[in-house]
Amino acid sequence: xxxxxxxxxxxxxxxxxxxxxxxxxxxxxxxxxxxxxxxxxxxxxxxxxxxxxxxxxxxxxxxxxxxxxxxxxxxxxxxxxxxxxxxxxxxxxxxxxxxxxxxxxxxxxxxxxxxxxxxxxxxxxxxxxxxxxxxxxxxxxxxxxxxxxxxxxxxxxxxxxxxxxxxxxxxxxxxxxxxxxxxxxxxxxxxxxxxxxxxxxxxxxxxxxxxxxxxxxxxxxxxxxxxxxxxxxxxxxxxxxxxxxxxxxxxxxxxxxxxxxxxxxxxxxxxxxxxxxxxxxxxxxxxxxxxxxxxxxxxxxxxxxxxxxxxxxxxxxxxxxxxxxxxxxxxxxxxxxxxxxxxxxxxxxxxxxxxxxxxxxxxxxxxxxxxxxxxxx
Amino acid sequence: xxxxxxxxxxxxxxxxxxxxxxxxxxxxxxxxxxxxxxxxxxxxxxxxxxxxxxxxxxxxxxxxxxxxxxxxxxxxxxxxxxxxxxxxxxxxxxxxxxxxxxxxxxxxxxxxxxxxxxxxxxxxxxxxxxxxxxxxxxxxxxxxxxxxxxxxxxxxxxxxxxxxxxxxxxxxxxxxxxxxxxxxxxxxxxxxxxxxxxxxxxxxxxxxxxxxxxxxxxxxxxxxxxxxxxxxxxxxxxxxxxxxxxxxxxxxxxxxxxxxxxxxxxxxxxxxxxxxxxxxxxxxxxxxxxxxxxxxxxxxxxxxxxxxxxxxxxxxx
Numbered sequence: 001x002x003x004x005x006x007x008x009x010x011x012x013x014x015x016x017x018x019x020x021x022x023x024x025x026x027x028x029x030x031x032x033x034x035x036x037x038x039x040x041x042x043x044x045x046x047x048x049x050x051x052x053x054x055x056x057x058x059x060x061x062x063x064x065x066x067x068x069x070x071x072x073x074x075x076x077x078x079x080x081x082x083x084x085x086x087x088x089x090x091x092x093x094x095x096x097x098x099x100x101x102x103x104x105x106x107x108x109x110x111x112x113x114x115x116x117x118x119x120x121x122x123x124x125x126x127x128x129x130x131x132x133x134x135x136x137x138x139x140x141x142x143x144x145x146x147x148x149x150x151x152x153x154x155x156x157x158x159x160x161x162x163x164x165x166x167x168x169x170x171x172x173x174x175x176x177x178x179x180x181x182x183x184x185x186x187x188x189x190x191x192x193x194x195x196x197x198x199x200x201x202x203x204x205x206x207x208x209x210x211x212x213x214x215x216x217x218x219x220x221x222x223x224x225x226x227x228x229x230x231x232x233x234x235x236x237x238x239x240x241x242x243x244x245x246x247x248x249x250x251x252x253x254x255x256x257x258x259x260x261x262x263x264x265x266x267x268x269x270x271x272x273x274x275x276x277x278x279x280x281x282x283x284x285x286x287x288x289x290x291x292x293x294x295x296x297x298x299x300x301x302x303x304x305x306x307x308x309x310x311x312x313x314x315x316x317x318x319x320x321x322x323x324x325x326x327x328x329x330x331x332x333x334x335x336x337x338x339x340x341x342x343x344x345x346x347x348x349x350x351x352x353x354x355x356x357x358x359x360x361x362x363x364x365x366x367x368x369x370x371x372x373x374x375x376x377x
Numbered sequence: 378x379x380x381x382x383x384x385x386x387x388x389x390x391x392x393x394x395x396x397x398x399x400x401x402x403x404x405x406x407x408x409x410x411x412x413x414x415x416x417x418x419x420x421x422x423x424x425x426x427x428x429x430x431x432x433x434x435x436x437x438x439x440x441x442x443x444x445x446x447x448x449x450x451x452x453x454x455x456x457x458x459x460x461x462x463x464x465x466x467x468x469x470x471x472x473x474x475x476x477x478x479x480x481x482x483x484x485x486x487x488x489x490x491x492x493x494x495x496x497x498x499x500x501x502x503x504x505x506x507x508x509x510x511x512x513x514x515x516x517x518x519x520x521x522x523x524x525x526x527x528x529x530x531x532x533x534x535x536x537x538x539x540x541x542x543x544x545x546x547x548x549x550x551x552x553x554x555x556x557x558x559x560x561x562x563x564x565x566x567x568x569x570x571x572x573x574x575x576x577x578x579x580x581x582x583x584x585x586x587x588x589x590x591x592x593x594x595x596x597x598x599x600x601x602x603x604x605x606x607x608x609x610x611x612x613x614x615x616x617x618x619x620x621x622x623x624x625x626x627x628x629x630x631x632x633x634x635x636x637x638x639x640x641x642x643x644x645x646x647x648x649x650x651x652x653x654x655x656x657x658x659x660x661x662x663x664x665x666x667x668x669x670x671x672x673x674x675x676x677x678x679x680x681x682x683x684x685x686x687x688x689x690x691x692x693x694x
């Protein structure tokens with residue numbers, strides 16, 4: 001009696017373990033399916049209301065804009081529910097590929113480096129992949145030096161500062177670029193992100209392009225130089241720079257607050273991190289065939305960080321919307337299409353600028369992006 | 378043995394008296410207790426199975442395949458070091474303090490003050506770790522900057538205070554202090570319970586032999602509570618090793634192994650590293666993070682095992 005009871009108990013425990021293990025392996029399945037449309041007759045006209053439910057996930061940089069778009073979009077389309085989960089770009093891409101979400105937001109385009117581009121194309125079959133920029137934001141170089149109102153930095157100097165090669169603010173190399181500015185003898189403390197982030201990836205990409213002789217590290221979302229001050233998240237970097245006199249960091253320009261923002265040399269002029277200057281660079285950049293892989297509706301840029309044009313700010317973060325041209329149901333596709341169209345529309349971009357200080361897409365780029373989004377059926 | 382027999386007999390007598398009703402209650406209770414105990418084991422096994430299966434791809438991958446291009450061991454070693462350093466630092470600060478607080482509450486303070494103080498110490502455990510983290514970066518960190526500059530100037534010859542002192546206060550020393558505050562209530566609650574149970578006869582005996590209050594505590598209370606203090610400290614250490622949010626928020630992690638507690642470059646901890654890098658990771662990078670979680674699991678298991686061993690050895694027979 002007693003031994004058979006123990007047997008039963010252990011059998012139950014075994015079932016529990018296996019059950020838990022099974023849960024660990026499988027992802028939560030599609031939540032992106034659209035619910036039955038209540039009003040079928042409304043379809044057809046582009047301005048018709050859409051309904052149903054879609055979920056997206058990804059970039060935290062986009063999160064504030066996504067929240068603002070969702071609120072307005074749901075206001076205009078009573079039957080529609082859109083959700084966006086800021087799990088991070090990598091997580092968003094992974095969820096999109098595994099069919100757990102209908103769309104994703106990512107700070108870096110899908111690439112072949114980890115096979116993600118191919119997998120995403122496969123996920124969209126028999127339709128096609130859609131990837132378009134929807135969020136452009138300047139990354140400011142913020143510094144904390146009381147009394148120094150304006151700081152000019154050449155790309156090489158910037159790279160040396162973040163590579164810990166220039167250690168004091170009154171270094172001749174910095175003084176040379178800032179004549180007439182009283183630079184203190186304070187130690188320079190470069191502040192970087194301690195978490196993996198698209199901001200870091202874009203910033204290190206910039207440094208490696210403009211100062212290849214100084215910045216020999218690999219481009220990555222994880223900060224490559226050891227020994228600096230590290231803080232988590234944009235707010236953490238801003239907090240650390242604000243707390244320490246002599247600190248310098250990089251962060252989304254809209255979050256810089258009271259901190260000084262350095263002017264960066266572009267060509268022969270000094271550029272400041274304004275939304276307009278940030279948006280302009282995509283018009284000067286070429287699309288990257290390797291990132292587009294022959295897909296008609298993928299718009300991915302090789303950002304021209306080395307541009308010498310005036311009025312352009314090259315340290316930017318470009319985040320993209322990722323979706324498919326075909327979904328399981330026409331309703332779901334219509335909803336994704338309507339939502340994407342709203343996000344990239346001038347109203348959507350203006351809202352995004354208001355919500356997170358992003359730079360609106362230029363007129364030229366908007367046309368291209370509209371064509372790509374228009375391919376969703 | 379004999380006590381089991383008597384309870385069974387008593388149970389049978391009672392069962393006979395109430396016509397089998399009580400017997401069913403007994404069975405339900407004992408089954409429920411067994412199920413609860415086995416569930417705990419099953420959960421633990423489930424976590425272990427998850428860590429091993431999900432971490433396996435990273436454990437078996439060559440260093441070239443791993444996202445950082447370095448072997449798993451060289452990736453996890455500085456993290457394990459940082460985890461242990463933070464945990465040990467927190468213990469060094471918290472355990473003596475917790476013992477002192479527990480002794481004050483049980484043997485020195487008047488009853489009313491003891492009750493209030495005990496209540497407030499317990500309250501520390503109810504504060505969420507993210508609040509500790511924010512308090513660390515906004516209050517304790519900046520406040521510790523002058524102190525750390527002083528340590529660098531006066532005690533800089535000791536490697537742990539080598540400096541240069543951080544200008545923001547996000548250092549291992551501050552993390553150790555915050556973790557110490559976090560584990561203080563756990564350690565002191567366990568110690569308090571044990572100290573309060575010291576047999577009066579022992580204490581009175583010591584006093585009758587002419588012992589002062591300190592001597593009484595040293596010869597009776599401390600030895601009596603020793604094993605409980607150790608197990609309380611291990612509970613606290615477990616919490617400190619696994620603490621995630623507070624460390625992730627406060628610590629300026631720049632990798633590398635260093636004993637310098639007041640600099641801007643600190644080794645990260647396993648849990649904080651997972652929290653910081655998981656959101657942007659995909660593919661093998663996630664497996665790598667989970668594999669580091671497995672290492673943390675093993676470290677925690679090992680410390681608990683060693684603690685049990687120490688307790689078993691120090692048990693008065």
